[in-house]
Amino acid sequence: MTARHEDLDRCSQALYEARRSGVPIPPLTHEFPDWGVAEGYAVQQGLVERLIADGERIVGYKLGLTSTPMQELLGVDQPDFSPIFASGVLSDGAELSVGDFIAPRVEAEIAVVLADDLHGPDCTSGHVARATRGLTSAIEIVDSRIADWQITIADTVADLASGGAIVLGSQAVALTAIDPRLIGMVFTRNGQLVATGAGAAALGNPLAAVAWLANTLHPHGGYLPAGSVVMTGALHAMKPISPGETWTGEFDRLGPVSLSVTE
Amino acid sequence: MTLMSSLPVDALAERLITSARNRTATTPLTDDHPDLDIATAYTIQDAVVSARQAQGAVVAGAKLGLTSAAKQQQMNVDSPLYGWLTDDMLIDTGADLQCERYIQPRCEPEIAFLLGRDIAGQDVSAAHVIAATELVFPAIDVLDSRFSGYKFALPDVVADNSSCAGYALGGQGTSPVGIDLRLVGCAFYKNGQLIASASGAAVLGHPAASVAWLVRELAVRGRGLRAGQVVLAGSMTEAIAVSPGDTVTSRIDRLGSITLACV
Numbered sequence: 104m105t106a107r108h109e110d111l112d113r114c115s116q117a118l119y120e121a122r123r124s125g126v127p128i129p130p131l132t133h134e135f136p137d138w139g140v141a142e143g144y145a146v147q148q149g150l151v152e153r154l155i156a157d158g159e160r161i162v163g164y165k166l167g168l169t170s171t172p173m174q175e176l177l178g179v180d181q182p183d184f185s186p187i188f189a190s191g192v193l194s195d196g197a198e199l200s201v202g203d204f205i206a207p208r209v210e211a212e213i214a215v216v217l218a219d220d221l222h223g224p225d226c227t228s229g230h231v232a233r234a235t236r237g238l239t240s241a242i243e244i245v246d247s248r249i250a251d252w253q254i255t256i257a258d259t260v261a262d263l264a265s266g267g268a269i270v271l272g273s274q275a276v277a278l279t280a281i282d283p284r285l286i287g288m289v290f291t292r293n294g295q296l297v298a299t300g301a302g303a304a305a306l307g308n309p310l311a312a313v314a315w316l317a318n319t320l321h322p323h324g325g326y327l328p329a330g331s332v333v334m335t336g337a338l339h340a341m342k343p344i345s346p347g348e349t350w351t352g353e354f355d356r357l358g359p360v361s362l363s364v365t366e
Numbered sequence: 367m368t369l370m371s372s373l374p375v376d377a378l379a380e381r382l383i384t385s386a387r388n389r390t391a392t393t394p395l396t397d398d399h400p401d402l403d404i405a406t407a408y409t410i411q412d413a414v415v416s417a418r419q420a421q422g423a424v425v426a427g428a429k430l431g432l433t434s435a436a437k438q439q440q441m442n443v444d445s446p447l448y449g450w451l452t453d454d455m456l457i458d459t460g461a462d463l464q465c466e467r468y469i470q471p472r473c474e475p476e477i478a479f480l481l482g483r484d485i486a487g488q489d490v491s492a493a494h495v496i497a498a499t500e501l502v503f504p505a506i507d508v509l510d511s512r513f514s515g516y517k518f519a520l521p522d523v524v525a526d527n528s529s530c531a532g533y534a535l536g537g538q539g540t541s542p543v544g545i546d547l548r549l550v551g552c553a554f555y556k557n558g559q560l561i562a563s564a565s566g567a568a569v570l571g572h573p574a575a576s577v578a579w580l581v582r583e584l585a586v587r588g589r590g591l592r593a594g595q596v597v598l599a600g601s602m603t604e605a606i607a608v609s610p611g612d613t614v615t616s617r618i619d620r621l622g623s624i625t626l627a628c629v
Contacts, residue, residue, distance in 0.1 A: 123552050130448075141477060171559075171560070192582065222394075235589060237411045264443030280618065281618075283615055284551070284553050284617070285551040285553060285618065285619035286619065287549045287552070287554070287564075287565030287566065287619060288549075288551070288565055289548060289565050289567040296435070296567055296571060299564045299565040299566075299567050299568040300551075300563045300564060300603070301551030301553050301563035301564060301565060301619070302551060302553075302563070303551075303553035303554055303560050303563045303617075304563040307560055338563065353549065354549075355546070355549035355550060355551060355565065361439070
């Protein structure tokens with residue numbers, strides 16, 4: 104990575120301001136076309152530091168690009184991730200105002216809630232299973248502070264992996280005798296079927312997605328502390344939302360999670 | 367019947383029978399007969415199935431196609447279609463998919479219903495289907511269009527017995543009692559790579575609703591389904607092409623799995 108610190112910092116600030124103003128910015132890669140994953144995380148880090156300085160608290164992580172089609176679309180062969188902040192966690196049945204976002208879309212996902220710390224570098228799905236308190240049905244609201252979602256991999260990584268907010272279901276279900284790959288999901292908008300999926304869509308296995316994250320954080324001194332929530336990745340293609348809609352992700356074994364969209 | 371008699375039903379059926387027997391694709395019937403309608407297409411289908419029966423095959427059940435909203439939109443229709451399975455199409459548990467028996471085989475992951483009772487009538491619901499079902503199985507539907515490159519109009523595929531060519535059931539049958547087949551997850555793999563994931567709702571909202579549609583549709587023509595027959599309810603994902611050396615696996619939560627090796 105040869106990017107200059109002042110360029111990275113300026114982009115962190117631009118994204119920070121876009122989040123506050125709700126006014127999107129052009130893709131960072133218009134100015135810096137050679138930026139990739141590394142520069143993206145460097146900008147993300149500057150943005151996270153600003154948000155923490157404002158009082159935000161990290162409560163977990165979201166994974167993105169956990170499906171082969173999405174990775175191919177952005178020309179990468181691995182997922183991406185971003186912290187989730189306490190202010191962006193909503194309860195089941197929450198009302199969500201589209202005015203609080205720029206170009207929000209939704210995805211139904213399985214969230215993993217950890218009971219124990221989880222460290223790389225050799226974390227496996229088995230380690231994740233043992234450290235897991237439970238699985239929770241979840242909806243992620245993704246959003247892009249980059250105008251019109253014109254993102255390359257560097258842009259989305261920098262922009263908190265296009266994270267917006269999350270809605271968590273009302274229960275965490277123990278993993279006992281559950282194959283997370285095969286948890287079925289039905290996603291509806293105002294009761295109409297929009298998409299279906301199963302846990303395997305998240306990097307083959309939602310637990311493998313968490314292991315990937317633990318191993319990826321490790322070289323940078325990071326780990327997943329007990330209590331962390333990990334959003335393991337969409338089980339279907341993301342969907343745009345409009346006021347007046349109620350979205351429900353109904354998960355076999357985990358139960359439903361809903362959100363209502365307002366102006 | 368005067369409308370139907372204007373088309374050479376027997377000759378068109380013979381063309382499809384010959385195509386299947388010689389493993390040589392033919393051109394869409396609608397190329398020569400653009401006025402071929404769905405009702406006449408089902409008459410041709412009957413003739414195709416009768417020809418198999420004349421060779422000693424026994425009707426073993428039925429299958430549904432175009433059971434997803436996406437596929438119906440693609441074909442510009444608002445209902446599924448069906449075809450008849452004969453016993454010579456069965457790839458029994460543990461046997462391989464022999465590609466040389468087909469022109470251009472494709473596989474789809476489905477849920478199969480083995481009926482414990484006869485079922486017929488224009489008022490049959492999904493609940494009736496579940497009550498009449500003895501066991502459900504993970505299944506793979508082996509399609510083989512007799513039309514080159516699967517290029518066809520709706521009447522063509524109906525006449526072609528809805529591309530019926532082979533079917534295989536997993537090694538474990540499960541009572542449908544106490545299982546919501548709408549929510550069960552399915553992960554579909556080719557050569558170990560995840561192709562797609564879905565839940566049962568991908569099939570017309572509920573696989574049993576799909577079978578119920580078939581029963582009602584048959585009732586219009588004075589037919590029904592018999593105890594012991596198998597119904598493949600419709601694909602949960604896109605079909606994938608297979609060739610010798612491939613292995614396809616479908617895992618369905620609560621129902622088990624099925625793997626077909628292609629030789």
